[in-house]
Amino acid sequence: MPVPDRRAFLLQTGKLLVLTASAAAAWDYVAAGQPENAPGYDATAHWWAMIIDVEQCIGCGRCVQACKAENGVSTEPYYFRTWVERYEIDPSDPDHPRVESPNGGYDGFPENTRAGVKTFFVPKLCNHCADSPCVQVCPVGATFQTPDGVVLVDKEYCLGCRYCIQACPYGCRFIDPETHTADKCTLCYHRITKGLQTACVEVCPTGARYLGDLKNPADPIHEFLRTHMVQVLKPQMATHPKTFYNALDGVVR
Amino acid sequence: MEPFRSYEHLLRLAALFAIGAVMFIGLRWLLVPSDYGRFGPYRAAALAANGARPIVYAGQLACVECHGDVAEIRKTNAHARIGCESCHGPLASHAADPAQAPRRPDPRATCAVCHIPDVAKPPGFKTVNFDEHAEPGSCTTCHPAHAPNL
Numbered sequence: 001m002p003v004p005d006r007r008a009f010l011l012q013t014g015k016l017l018v019l020t021a022s023a024a025a026a027w028d029y030v031a032a033g034q035p036e037n038a039p040g041y042d043a044t045a046h047w048w049a050m051i052i053d054v055e056q057c058i059g060c061g062r063c064v065q066a067c068k069a070e071n072g073v074s075t076e077p078y079y080f081r082t083w084v085e086r087y088e089i090d091p092s093d094p095d096h097p098r099v100e101s102p103n104g105g106y107d108g109f110p111e112n113t114r115a116g117v118k119t120f121f122v123p124k125l126c127n128h129c130a131d132s133p134c135v136q137v138c139p140v141g142a143t144f145q146t147p148d149g150v151v152l153v154d155k156e157y158c159l160g161c162r163y164c165i166q167a168c169p170y171g172c173r174f175i176d177p178e179t180h181t182a183d184k185c186t187l188c189y190h191r192i193t194k195g196l197q198t199a200c201v202e203v204c205p206t207g208a209r210y211l212g213d214l215k216n217p218a219d220p221i222h223e224f225l226r227t228h229m230v231q232v233l234k235p236q237m238a239t240h241p242k243t244f245y246n247a248l249d250g251v252v253r
Numbered sequence: 254m255e256p257f258r259s260y261e262h263l264l265r266l267a268a269l270f271a272i273g274a275v276m277f278i279g280l281r282w283l284l285v286p287s288d289y290g291r292f293g294p295y296r297a298a299a300l301a302a303n304g305a306r307p308i309v310y311a312g313q314l315a316c317v318e319c320h321g322d323v324a325e326i327r328k329t330n331a332h333a334r335i336g337c338e339s340c341h342g343p344l345a346s347h348a349a350d351p352a353q354a355p356r357r358p359d360p361r362a363t364c365a366v367c368h369i370p371d372v373a374k375p376p377g378f379k380t381v382n383f384d385e386h387a388e389p390g391s392c393t394t395c396h397p398a399h400a401p402n403l
Contacts, residue, residue, distance in 0.1 A: 043292070062339055069310075072306070072307065087373075097295075111369055112371050115371070141295045147292050152299060152303045157295075190307075194308070202313065203339040205334075223370045
């Protein structure tokens with residue numbers, strides 16, 4: 001066998017490298033197919049986000065009830081995938097708002113007629129962060145972000161170690177009292193993969209919640225984000241949440 | 254000088270490495286699920302598991318398929334944008350089997366869920382003192398829920 005010269009050797013190696021890289025890329029493309037559960041649903045074609053319009057929320061708690069019914073969450077008053085808080089800010093002490101959430105707002109709120117305070121409702125749920133701390137800390141890969149931007153829990157792999165509960169800056173996780181694994185908002189993954197709205201959006205009577213697909217250029221979410229002053233919760237945590245709040249007061253955390 | 258006069262110990266070492274490598278690959282093959290890493294560092298089947306729940310709320314479109322007449326009534330009034338199941342409750346079972354008739358929502362309690370007074374509600378949202386305003390359970394006598402006239 002003749003000894004190849006330097007030029008031929010480099011050419012051959014170069015070709016091999018390029019081919020391997022493109023083969024790997026092609027394989028990635030083939031491998032990122034569709035989740036088996038929802039035929040016709042391409043997870044890579046969506047990037048889900050939620051809009052919460054604080055100005056529309058009336059604190060009826062329908063979302064909290066619907067979430068528990070839809071997802072089989074324990075009705076005990078300690079477990080919530082979504083809940084509603086009522087803020088009451090006294091102008092004499094604006095740094096210490098009174099925050100109430102009786103049973104997460106499940107039964108609505110006790111009547112409040114106090115005058116002279118700044119008060120509003122804030123619905124909370126998993127922010128489905130693009131750079132989620134809960135995903136990073138999970139020691140067994142049981143918490144992950146799907147290709148369509150939903151943070152989910154693999155209940156078969158979750159050990160129930162609670163790292164993610166500590167890591168979540170928004171308090172959106174809890175241990176499921178039945179399975180003893182981490183539980184959280186799935187953005188109604190069983191619904192959105194079948195073309196339905198999430199349960200909370202479905203029942204919200206005032207349109208305070210909106211589920212949008214950021215990858216769909218025709219989705220009204222783009223128009224909303226363009227025309228409203230939206231905020232995310234705790235932006236200083238650099239979690240890049242995909243739950244956007246319209247008309248959010250700075251005191252909300 | 255012979256460079257490799259004694260090499261048995263190297264063979265033993267190589268054999269040990271080979272056994273280790275085979276064990277590692279074998280164990281990995283046994284323990285790591287086949288769909289691990291398809292989308293990222295997690296089991297791809299977990300997506301399907303999360304998406305496998307039965308649906309409880311049928312969704313507005315399913316309601317309107319049969320109850321288009323009600324949708325027509327609701328089209329332009331203040332309750333137009335409210336999902337049916339917001340007041341009527343989760344009805345996927347009814348959508349799947351219409352014979353399973355849903356319960357009629359209690360007028361007083363259902364109305365009160367939204368319309369009790371609260372200063373935290375957005376300005377302009379219609380609230381009413383239920384105890385002073387009218388007889389319990391009589392809201393829909395004057396205000397039909399599908400076409401509330403004020």
